[in-house]
Amino acid sequence: MDMRTLVDELVGEAERLIRDQVWVLNPTDRTVAAKAATALDAAVGPSQIQETLPPMERLEHLREALAAVAIALARVHGHTAWFLGAAATALTPVLHWRALESEDRSAFGTVTPTLQQYTEAEEAVRRLQKTLAGIASG
Template sequence: MTLRPEEALPAVERLAHLREALAVLAVALAGVHGRLAWFLGAATTALTPVLHWRALPNDHGATFGAVLPTPEQYTDAEEAIRRLHETLTHITTA
């Protein structure tokens, strides 16, 4: 099994990239309507668990309900972003 480049990154960077992708989706959603808005809204909803993840251990202090995701959860979310990117690229070039 081949590792993807993001799997070599520290958890903090992986989580930052996922949250950045979610932010881009939210901004894009604000500027569209119709079927594309429905599609982007569904994608945003599917990725909202990323907002409840934390990358750092709970050494001291509150985590406010944030949880450490498993490596599989990171990989699944990153794969979802890749597929979304491929789908949007296909839509815009078709």
């Protein structure tokens, strides 16, 4: 399952939990969501810009997005932490990607992603960003 699909499922579950008032957001949750949404927006820009970047920069931006989610996760508990933890897990494949060719065959198990994989990962980040912005605005 690709990252975009994982994030879509995660967002769907979050929306249901919030709608059903199982996940009740507090001011800290909203503040952390706002900061994370801003960081994700800064990391991965619009598709028409991202797709013009070289693979190394696209990968850097995706890793920045994962770092932003991890930082947000460190500041919350309960449903918000569980949501952000699942989001971080969904984005972890970027940790196994490389933009550089390996001169020897040893590359610590990394793989070179396809352009479609970059695009799907960036779309997942944008979906997550939109959801966090919605959580922040309540």
